[in-house]
Amino acid sequence: MKNAWWKIIGVLLIIYSLIVGLLTPLRTGISDASPTSFKTGETIEINVQGYNSFYTKSSNELRAWLKMDSVNALTANNIEVLDDRNLSLTFILPAYLPTSHKVQDFTLIVDSPKDGAAILPGGIFVTQDSIDVASGDSLWVNAEITNLHEKETINFPYRNILYETIRNLYYHVPLWFAMFILFITAMVKSIFYLRSFNPVHDQKAAAFTSVGILYGILGLVTGAIWAKNTWGAYWSWDVKQNMTAVGMLIYAAYFVLRASFEDPEKRARISAVYNIFAFATLIPLLYVVPKLTDSLHPGAGGNIAFGSQDLDNTMRMVFYPAIIGWALFGTWLATLVFKITSLKERWLDQQDGF
Amino acid sequence: MNLLQEITFLLKKEFTLEWRQKYAISGIFLYVLSTVFIIFISFQKISPQLWNVLFWIVMLFASINAVVKSFVQESGNRQLYYYQLANPLAILLSKMLYNAMLLLLIGVLTFVALSFIAGSPVEDAYNFAMALFFGSVGFSITFTFVSAIAAKADNNSTLMAILSFPVVIPVLLLLVNLSAHSIGLLGGTQVSRDIMMLLAVDLVLLALGMVLFPFLWRD
Numbered sequence: 001m002k003n004a005w006w007k008i009i010g011v012l013l014i015i016y017s018l019i020v021g022l023l024t025p026l027r028t029g030i031s032d033a034s035p036t037s038f039k040t041g042e043t044i045e046i047n048v049q050g051y052n053s054f055y056t057k058s059s060n061e062l063r064a065w066l067k068m069d070s071v072n073a074l075t076a077n078n079i080e081v082l083d084d085r086n087l088s089l090t091f092i093l094p095a096y097l098p099t100s101h102k103v104q105d106f107t108l109i110v111d112s113p114k115d116g117a118a119i120l121p122g123g124i125f126v127t128q129d130s131i132d133v134a135s136g137d138s139l140w141v142n143a144e145i146t147n148l149h150e151k152e153t154i155n156f157p158y159r160n161i162l163y164e165t166i167r168n169l170y171y172h173v174p175l176w177f178a179m180f181i182l183f184i185t186a187m188v189k190s191i192f193y194l195r196s197f198n199p200v201h202d203q204k205a206a207a208f209t210s211v212g213i214l215y216g217i218l219g220l221v222t223g224a225i226w227a228k229n230t231w232g233a234y235w236s237w238d239v240k241q242n243m244t245a246v247g248m249l250i251y252a253a254y255f256v257l258r259a260s261f262e263d264p265e266k267r268a269r270i271s272a273v274y275n276i277f278a279f280a281t282l283i284p285l286l287y288v289v290p291k292l293t294d295s296l297h298p299g300a301g302g303n304i305a306f307g308s309q310d311l312d313n314t315m316r317m318v319f320y321p322a323i324i325g326w327a328l329f330g331t332w333l334a335t336l337v338f339k340i341t342s343l344k345e346r347w348l349d350q351q352d353g354f
Numbered sequence: 355m356n357l358l359q360e361i362t363f364l365l366k367k368e369f370t371l372e373w374r375q376k377y378a379i380s381g382i383f384l385y386v387l388s389t390v391f392i393i394f395i396s397f398q399k400i401s402p403q404l405w406n407v408l409f410w411i412v413m414l415f416a417s418i419n420a421v422v423k424s425f426v427q428e429s430g431n432r433q434l435y436y437y438q439l440a441n442p443l444a445i446l447l448s449k450m451l452y453n454a455m456l457l458l459l460i461g462v463l464t465f466v467a468l469s470f471i472a473g474s475p476v477e478d479a480y481n482f483a484m485a486l487f488f489g490s491v492g493f494s495i496t497f498t499f500v501s502a503i504a505a506k507a508d509n510n511s512t513l514m515a516i517l518s519f520p521v522v523i524p525v526l527l528l529l530v531n532l533s534a535h536s537i538g539l540l541g542g543t544q545v546s547r548d549i550m551m552l553l554a555v556d557l558v559l560l561a562l563g564m565v566l567f568p569f570l571w572r573d
Contacts, residue, residue: 194566194569243523246520246523247520249519249520250520250521253516253517253520256513256516256517257503257507257513257516257517260507260508260513261506261507266506269569269570269572270503270506270507270570272569273503273566273569273570274503274517276562276566277499277503277521277559277562277563277566278521280558280559280562281520281521281524281559284524284551284555284558285523285524288524288528288551288555289523289524289527289528292527292528292531292544292548292551293531
């Protein structure tokens with residue numbers, strides 16, 4: 001038990017990330033608004049569908065805005081609560097907008113003291129027949145957006161398109177990080193082998209590589225499930241998905257290579273060389289090629305990475321422990337694989353009468 | 355003898371060997387021509403996009419077939435003799451250099467053959483030549499090193515395909531991108547960046563090959 005503390009920490013961190021990651025509710029949001037297109041000079045009614053919202057509990061204190069830009073916003077003239085999930089908002093649109101765009105998009109904001117603020121970014125479109133910025137300015141009744149509430153309890157951000165799948169961040173991404181840690185360890189062990197020619201290092205490299213492949217496949221599967229819910233298909237031949245599959249092929253070839261040698265010394269040496277070479281090709285595969293073409297994946301094809309905008313401090317509390325947990329757990333798995341192979345080897349040696 | 359002299363000497367040896375056994379190089383040329391002919395029969399009309407992809411596929415398979423023999427055409431004992439005589443690094447580099455020239459020749463032949471039957475959609479000849487040059491070098495570095503690995507195993511031609519296809523994909527995709535630029539399929543001004551990236555990948559693979567080869571040749 002003395003040397004098992006890191007295994008326990010790894011398992012505890014994974015359990016923590018599973019429990020907290022799956023049970024923490026999402027913040028309130030707006031899942032749907034209809035209709036979404038309007039014309040200037042009308043009194044409009046928008047039916048809002050809330051997510052994780054409890055409108056009836058704070059029906060008198062609800063506030064709603066249509067936000068045009070950082071300065072200009074319209075407030076709702078009437079808010080009718082239909083039930084906990086449904087609102088009917090009434091706005092009076094002026095005849096002209098203080099903008100030179102023909103079609104202007106508005107962000108819908110609903111604020112309640114109970115749930116906190118919810119937004120639907122750029123979800124409402126208003127078309128003006130003729131553009132007149134000056135009269136738009138004079139007609140505009142600006143309502144400043146102030147004192148937005150925040151929900152007190154622990155929760156995760158609500159994002160349109162992502163919805164509940166935002167939790168996959170704690171499984172897909174940490175598995176991916178941990179896979180990299182495992183492959184790097186395997187490469188370092190291969191370098192150790194080539195420096196010392198101690199067969200233990202080679203067996204460890206093979207063990208870390210095998211667990212790395214397992215993590216890679218799990219990362220690919222969790223990614224495919226996420227893609228089904230956000231991109232619309234499990235496999236959309238996205239460059240990031242394709243390159244990951246190729247990366248797994250590179251490492252699968254490592255085991256084919258190992259299997260094709262009879263002599264253990266030769267096998268260890270050649271596969272150590274290949275392992276280092278494989279890692280060097282994995283980097284351009286996963287970080288250079290996806291930047292060249294269009295991709296749906298965050299952090300590729302000119303997209304911003306997930307962390308820069310959508311990761312808040314509550315998510316970090318689960319995300320970072322999950323990375324450490326999966327990495328420690330993977331290391332544990334690799335040491336087990338190593339023990340099994342070395343025991344098998346010893347048993348075979350005894351069978352041969354060494 | 356210093357490294358440079360050794361390399362030129364070994365390069366001469368490779369050329370002499372090739373010249374004596376003409377069947378290998380003529381086999382590759384025949385392979386390219388018959389593939390292009392089959393392409394023509396099956397497609398009849400080839401769009402620029404298809405042309406681009408087919409060119410690199412023909413190039414890829416011809417290259418693998420050309421390079422796979424680098425370390426197996428001579429017997430293991432004679433190889434060991436070479437390693438005693440010359441710096442192993444010089445042997446690797448001379449083979450890479452020789453293969454790069456061979457692949458460049460194959461690339462030019464593929465280009466001529468494909469242009470002859472389907473017309474050439476290349477608009478920016480300079481960029482295409484750059485892609486062809488760095489592509490040959492990249493293929494040569496990757497395939498030569500992988501063939502050195504595969505030669506150590508028994509069923510080396512199968513292993514060659516398994517090991518080299520995934521490993522060469524970063525280079526191949528950069529090349530397809532680059533030649534798509536020169537054909538006019540892709541706009542933008544990122545050509546120089548792509549060439550730099552290709553060069554960087556080539557250099558990394560070359561450096562790694564040079565560092566790792568001393569562990570590979572010993573038996």
